[in-house]
Amino acid sequence: MYEQAKAEYRKWGVDTEEAISRCAEIPVSLHCWQGDDVTGFENPQALLSGGIQATGNYPGKARSKDELLEDLEFTYSLIPGRKRLNLHAIYGISGGPVNRDQVDTIHFDPWLRWAAGRGIHIDFNPTLFSHPMAAAGLTLSHPDRKVRDFWIRHVKATRKIAAHIGEQQGSPCLHNIWIPDGLKESPADRLGPRERLRDALDEIFSVSYDPRFIVDAVESKVFGIGLESYTVGSSDFYLSYAAKRGIYPLLDNGHYHPTELVSDKLSSLLAVFDKVALHITRAVRWDSDHVPLFEDEVREIALEIIRCGGEKRVLIGLDYFDANINRIAAWVTGARNVQKALLYALLQPHEALKKLQDAGNFSKLLVWQEELKTLPLGIVWEEYLRRQQIRGGDWFSSVETYEAQVLGRRN
Ligand code: RNT
Ligand code: ZN
Numbered sequence: 293m294y295e296q297a298k299a300e301y302r303k304w305g306v307d308t309e310e311a312i313s314r315c316a317e318i319p320v321s322l323h324c325w326q327g328d329d330v331t332g333f334e335n336p337q338a339l340l341s342g343g344i345q346a347t348g349n350y351p352g353k354a355r356s357k358d359e360l361l362e363d364l365e366f367t368y369s370l371i372p373g374r375k376r377l378n379l380h381a382i383y384g385i386s387g388g389p390v391n392r393d394q395v396d397t398i399h400f401d402p403w404l405r406w407a408a409g410r411g412i413h414i415d416f417n418p419t420l421f422s423h424p425m426a427a428a429g430l431t432l433s434h435p436d437r438k439v440r441d442f443w444i445r446h447v448k449a450t451r452k453i454a455a456h457i458g459e460q461q462g463s464p465c466l467h468n469i470w471i472p473d474g475l476k477e478s479p480a481d482r483l484g485p486r487e488r489l490r491d492a493l494d495e496i497f498s499v500s501y502d503p504r505f506i507v508d509a510v511e512s513k514v515f516g517i518g519l520e521s522y523t524v525g526s527s528d529f530y531l532s533y534a535a536k537r538g539i540y541p542l543l544d545n546g547h548y549h550p551t552e553l554v555s556d557k558l559s560s561l562l563a564v565f566d567k568v569a570l571h572i573t574r575a576v577r578w579d580s581d582h583v584p585l586f587e588d589e590v591r592e593i594a595l596e597i598i599r600c601g602g603e604k605r606v607l608i609g610l611d612y613f614d615a616n617i618n619r620i621a622a623w624v625t626g627a628r629n630v631q632k633a634l635l636y637a638l639l640q641p642h643e644a645l646k647k648l649q650d651a652g653n654f655s656k657l658l659v660w661q662e663e664l665k666t667l668p669l670g671i672v673w674e675e676y677l678r679r680q681q682i683r684g685g686d687w688f689s690s691v692e693t694y695e696a697q698v699l700g701r702r703n
Contacts, residue, residue, distance in 0.1 A: 297671035304641050304664065311638035312676045314603065318634055321376035321415045321466070321609035324383055326623045327363045328354045329615045332382025332419065334389070342421025342472030343429065343516015344581070348616025352699025357385055359702065361406065366694055367620050368410070370687050371627045372680040373634075377412050378466075378609050379403060381419040381450050392423060393445035397456040404460050414457050415466040415609065418450035426472065429516075432492040433473045433485035433524040440492050443471075447496045451506065458505030466569055466607050468542050469493075470511040474519030485524045490533065497537060507607065509569040510534055511542040514549060516579070535564065544571035544611055545589065546579040555592035562600045571611035572630055581612040584626040586633060594633035599642050618699070621691050635676055636669055 298308045329346035331338055336355050340346055354360040360383075368375055384390060384399030400416075407414050420431040420443055428434065431443040447469060454467035473485065497508065512527040527548070534541045541561060545554040554570070561568045572590065574582040584590050597606045610630065614622040641664075648657040674684050683690060 293668075293671050294675040297668040297675075300668055301639060301672070304660075304667070305644055306639050306641050306667075308639065308672050308675075311635060312672065312679065314638050315631065315635045315676060316373055316680065318597075318603050319374045319376050319413070319608065320627065320630055320634075321378040321607070322364075322367070322371070322623070322627060323378045323610050323612075324360065324364065325380060326610075326613050326626075327360045327367075327619055329619075330380070330422070330613050332380060332422070333357055333384065334382050338382075338422050340422055342426060343474065343513075343519045344421065344472070344579070345517060346581070346613040346615045348614060350615055350617055350619065352695060352702050353615070353619065355702065357383075357402075362698065363620055366698075367623045367627075368412075370620075370624045370683060370690070371631065372677055372682045373631050375412060375627075376415055376609075377403070377407055378415040378417070380417045381446070381453075382422065392419065392425075393442055393449060395446070395449050395453065397453050400453055400457060404457060408461065413461050413463040413465070415468070415607075416450060416454040416457060417468050417470070418447045420446065420469075420471045429475070429519050430473050430485070430524075431471045433471070433489040435484075435488070440488065444492050444495050448499060451496065451499065451501065451508070455501040455505040459502075464503065464505060464507045466507045466509060466609070468509040468511055468569060468609075469496075470513070470542075470544075471525055472516055472519060473524040474513075474516055475522040476518055477521055479522045482522060486529055489524050489529070493533065493537075497539065507567060507569070508539040509542040509607075510539060511544055511547070511569075511571065513544070513547040513579070531561075540565055540567050540569055542569035542571060542609075544573060544579075545593065546571075546573045546575035546581060546611075550575075550577075553589060553592070555589060555596050558593065558596040558602070558606065559600050562602055562605060567605050567607060568602075569607040569609065571609050572626075573610070573612045574626075581614070583612050583614050583617075583622045584610070584629050586629045590629060590633045591636055594630070594637035595640065597634070598637040598640070599646075618691060618695055620694065620699075621688065624687065624691070632669075632673055635673055639667065639669060639672060640664055 385402045454465040458465035510530040512530040
């Protein structure tokens with residue numbers, strides 16, 4: 293069947309072998325926080341706050357470092373391609389409580405050792421939510437200098453950790469700042485908090501690190517639950533800030549108005565920035581962080597990455613946390629869908645299609661684009677999985693076994 297599919301694609305000028313080998317090389321950063329509903333290791337009872345929420349109470353949630361590692365290990369075994377690991381500062385490994393402004397490299401060395409043994413590179417995030425100092429929904433833009441300073445110390449510490457990780461692993465660590473800061477009600481002052489955020493960031497970025505070790509990004513948002521009327525770190529704010537300060541924007545596709553598409557934004561940013569970071573998720577009516585599907589927008593994002601030659605320039609990360617279904621099934625489904633979308637995008641004759649556009653041959657372009665949609669992607673996907681030694685379409689039965697044998701013993 294694969295030989296037939298290969299011949300089918302060849303008719304359109306597409307080399308399935310090249311697509312398979314390129315797909316295997318594109319790094320996708322798997323977020324650790326799908327495994328425990330963004331709880332972290334500070335306190336297993338911690339409540340998620342900051343305008344984000346994991347809904348659902350499916351049994352078997354990872355309650356400790358060992359359980360999360362066990363689940364991650366199993367999750368990775370079901371996902372093809374080059375995988376990174378995205379950690380948050382609340383996943384530090386220590387003998388006792390460590391406040392956020394005290395986190396240090398030693399708390400993440402165990403992760404580095406775990407990842408090194410598996411050929412996995414790590415990305416990192418400061419955690420400016422689920423903490424008493426963030427209770428007001430304000431952190432780096434808080435009117436109280438003491439609160440801002442606390443969070444500035446935290447992010448300075450996490451950048452130091454990220455640079456250490458990048459140096460140790462020999463691959464730059466993406467350090468992405470997302471803050472919840474916003475207001476539920478109509479603001480009386482929009483500029484003040486944004487100026488305070490700008491100044492706090494300037495203080496944070498006054499420390500410079502070797503770009504071979506760290507890639508600094510900032511993630512915007514349109515609103516958070518309970519913070520509906522105003523978001524300090526808006527898209528305009530962070531795009532301008534990143535452009536001026538020589539850092540990078542991170543686009544989360546759950547963080548825009550419903551008719552604004554990240555797939556359309558990528559080329560605009562890649563025309564100006566040499567790198568752009570992504571959080572791939574699925575927003576259902578709001579930033580709900582549902583599992584990404586193999587759907588139009590995920591495919592279009594993948595198409596844009598490939599069309600723009602962005603395989604090395606777009607840092608792909610995942611960001612969803614569904615607690616309503618088996619968490620491993622959620623993790624794996626979203627990650628496999630992103631992989632499948634990348635393979636789909638690599639199986640298109642982009643140069644030929646661009647030529648049709650430039651020649652103004654829109655009839656043929658339309659016909660080709662539509663015909664290409666139903667080529668035998670599934671067969672090439674199965675072949676890709678086979679070569680990666682990853683289970684095919686029946687992978688869920690192994691999750692059922694894992695649920696019975698491992699997750700079922702928790703609680
Ligand atoms: C929140 C942002 C942010 C978080 C993670 C946990 O809306 O998307 O990226 O989801 O950092
Ligand atoms: Zn995000």
